[in-house]
Amino acid sequence: MEERFAAAVAAARAVATLEEYGRLIEDLRDAAGAGPEALRVGAAATRDADPVVRKTACDLLGAVANQHPALRADAATAVLALEPTEIHPDVLWAMVRALGQTGDRRAVPLLVELARHDDADVRYMVASMLPWVRDDDDADGLAALLRLCRDNEVGVREWATYGLGQLTSADGAMVRDLLWEATTDEDEDVRAEGARGLARRRDHRALPLVAELLQTPEYDVFNQLAAGYLGEASLVPLLLAYAPDEQSAAEALRECDPVRRAARDAFAADLFDALSADRTGVALYGTRCETGLTLAVGDRTWSVEDLLDDTGGDPAEAARRVTADLTA
Template sequence: MTVAEDFVAAVAAGRAADTPQEYARVRDLAAAGPQALSLAVAHVADPDPVVRSTACRLLGAVAELHDDLRADAATALLDRARVEIEPAVLWSLARALGDTRDARAVPVLVDLAAHGDTDVRYMVATALPWVLGDDPDPAGLAALLALCRDDEVSVRDWATYGLGQVSAADGAAVRAMLWERVADEDEDVRAEAVRGLAHRRDPRAVPLVADLLREPEFNVFNTIAAGLLGDPSLAPLLVAYAPDEDSVADHLRECDPDRRTRRDDFAFDLFDAVAAGRGGVALYGRRCEIGLTLAVGERTWSVEELLDDTGGDCGRAARLVLDEPAT
C-alpha cells in the first residue's frame, strides 16, 4: 500500500472507532517522515472531522519519531488550533501537541484546559506536562494546577501524575497542590500525589510511601518513590514489596546510607581521576531522578554502572571512561 492508501485505512479505522488499529496504522505511517508530514499537513484542514483527527494524530506521531520534523509538525498543529472547534479533533490535537514537546503549545493547551468537554480536558491533562518543561510558564503551571482539581477523576488523576512525575517543577504552589491531592477521594489520585512529593524528596512523604509499599499489587513507580526519598526505614519494605525486581537494587542503594556514601565517594574520586586526564568533565544528578552521571564532553556514563562493573576500582573505571566510548 502507498502512504496515501495507508492514511485512508487509518481514517477508516478512526471512523469505526477502532482505536488500536488506527493508532498502529498512524505509527506505521509516521515512519515515512517527510512524506507523512506532508500528507498530514494536506489533510489537517479537511472538512471531515475524522480526517482532521487522523491528520492531527499523524502529526503527533511524526513529531515523536522524527526530531528534525518536530517543529514543522508543531507549527501545523498550532495553525489548526486557531480555528478548530470540534471536540473530537481538539482531543487529537491536544494529544499531538504533547508529542511535539514544543513550548509554543502552552498557550493553546492553557485555553483548552478550561474546555467544557471532559475528554478534551483529559487529554490536555496528559499533554500539558510534556510541553511545560522543568521551569514552567506561570500560566501553564496554573492551568495544570487547576486540572488537578477538576471535577472528573480521570482528569485529576492524569494532571496529578503529570505535575508529580512528568514535570520536575517545584515550589510552594506545586507542593501545596500535591498535599491537597493526598486527601483526594480517589485512591489513584492520592497515590500519584504521594509519588509526586517523593519526586521532590519531601521527607514528610516517607510514611505515605511506606503505605504504598505495603500494598500487595506491584507498581514500579512506588519503588522509584522509595529510592528518591532514600530513607533507611523504606529498605526492608522495598525488599518485601519487590523481591524479584532487578531494578530494586538501585533504589535500595539510595536507602542504605553506607552504600550511598560509598557510591558518592567513588563518584568524587572518579571525577578527580578523569579530570586529571581530560578537560570538560562534569558530575551531576538530575532533579527528581536517582543516580549520578559522569559526563566528558557529550558522552555520559552512569556512575552506578561503572561502580558495579569495576567492583569499585576507581582507576579501572577512569581508564574505561578515558579509553572507551559511552554506552
Template sequence: MDTGRAVEVVGQAVAAARAARETDEWDDYGTLLWQAAGSPGALPLGLGLIASQDALEREVGCDLLGHASNRDEAVRAEAAAALVALAGLESEPRVLSSLARAVEMTYDRRAVPVLATLSRHPDAEVRQQVAGAFAGITSGQPDGPDIRALITLTRDEDPEVRSWATFTLGFQSEADSRAIRTALWERTADEHADAREEGIHGLARRHVLRVVPLLADLLDDPDGAHVLTFRAAQIMGVPELLPALLEYGPGVAEAEAAVRACDPRQRALLDTSAWELVCALHQLRPDLDACLYMERFDCGLTLGLDTERGPAVYDVEALLGRADGDPALAAGLVASESESARR
C-alpha cells in the first residue's frame, strides 16, 4: 500500500471509529487500521494523529502506532519514544488505554515508568490495559517497577483489573520472589473466579506444592477445565493430579499432555528415551554438542544443538513421536536435518 492510499485508509479508520462509538461495532475499524499499519507511511501518519487536538484522532494514532510496531520492528523505537512523550501530556482515559496497548507492542523498556504511573490511574479501563501491557514491557528485575505495579494491581478494587494483573504476573512473567508468590496466593481466595484461577495457575507455574489441591479442584470443574489449567497441571507434573486428569478420558489433547507429565512411569520413560537420544546423536554427530534442558517456568524436555547456522532446538516428545518412540531413529532424523540445513 502506497502512502497516498494509506492516508485514505486511515481517514476511513477515523470515520469508522467515530461510528463505532455509537454502535460498538469495531470490526471495520480494526480491519482498516491493520491495512494501514502495513504501509511505509504508517509511522508518520500515526505520529501526526497523536499530535491532533481531537482525542479520538489521538486514540486512533496510538492504535496505528501499536499495529505498525507489531508489524515492523524498524518503527518500534520511534513509536515508543512518541508514545512515552504523549503519556506525559495526555489526560483522556480512552487515549491512555490505547497508548498502553500500543506501547506494549514496541517492547521498549523506556515505557516501564510510564506504565507504572498509569497503573495508578483512577479509570479502571486504563489500569486493566496497563496490567496486560506489562506482558510485553518489562524491566527484567524481580522487584522492578513493573512487578511492583502488577502486585498492586492484583489487589485492585476492580475484579477485571485483578484478573488481568494476576494473569500477567503469574503466567506471562517469569519473575519470581516471595512478594510475587504472596500476591498470587492472596488471589486463590478471590471471590472473582477468573482472578482466583489465575492465582492458582501462577503458583503452579512456580511449582508451589501447596497449590496442588486447589489445582485439582479446578480440574474437577463439572464444566471442564480451562486450557491454562491443563497447562498448569502439565508444568506441575505431580502424580496427585492424575485422578482428576484421567476423568477426561482420551481425546482431550491438553489433558493427555498433562497426564504424560504427571504419570511417573511415562515421565521416566521419556527421560530414559531422551538420554538414549542424546547418546545416539553424539555417536552420529558429536560436533552438534547436543544437550537436554527444561525451562524453569514451562514443561517438556528440549534438545539443544550447536550448529554451524547457530543454536537449534527440538521438542523431545514431539521428536520421539515423529520417530515412533525410537531414540536411535530420532537421532538419525536430527542428524539428517542438520546436514540438510548445512548444505
C-alpha cells in the first residue's frame, strides 16, 4: 500500500490538468479498496511536511470514506487532525473535499471558517461540500452557505445556491429572499438555481421563471422537478413537450395535471381506508421540498406513486402488497 501511495504522490506532482487529476483520483479510489490499510497509510501521510503528500493523503481518505461507510468517522478524524495548523490552500481544498465525502457533522465548524477563506478555490469547495455535512438545524452552517450565495466568484455562488436550493430543506424568509435575489444574478446558471430553489419551496414567484426554463433547449431534470413542486396546470403543455417515458417529466405531470393528481389522491385515500380498517398507525403525508406522497405504517414507508404504478391503480392490491411486506 505504501508503494501505491508513493506512486500516487509522484503522479500528483505532475498533475497539470483536470483530466490528469481525474485519473489520479481514479487510481486513489482503486487503492481505497484496501479499506483499513488505505486508511492507515492516508492518516499517517497527513502528518508529512510536504503539502503534496498531505493533499494526496486527504484525497485517499476521502476515497476510503466514499467506499467504506464503516470507516467514515475514522477518515474524518484523520482529516480533521490537520485543522489546527494547516494553511496551504491546496491541502485545505482537499481537506474540505474529503470531509464532504465523510458527511461528518464535526466538519461544520471548519467549513464555516473556511467559507471566509481568501482563496476562491477553497470557498468553491466549501460551497460544494457544506450541504453534505450540515443539517437543517445548524444555524452556523446555514449562515455560511447563505454568505457563499453572495460570493464575488460566480462558481462559488452557483454551487452555494444549488446546495441551498436542492440539497437542504432550509426555509424561511431569509432563505427565500436570497433565492429570489439569485434569480436576478448576472450569471444565468445562478439565476436558474435561484428559480429552482424557490420552486422546491413551492414559492409561486418562481412560476414564470420555471416556465421559461422548461422552454430552454438544454435538457435539465431539475427544471422538470421544479415544475412538479409548483403543481401548476399552466405548466402541463410545457411538460408534454418532453418524451413521455422520461420519469422526471411524468412525475411533474402527475403533480401539475389536475386529472392525474386527483387520480393519485383518490388512490391514496382508498389505500389509506383499506389499511386503516384493521390496523392502527397508518399515515399519509407529503413534504414541502419533495414531490409525491408517502404511506407510513409504523416505521415502514412506501411511495404512493410506486404502489399506484406497480398495481395499475388498484388500491386493494396495493393494500395486500403492503400487508405482505409487513408480515414478511
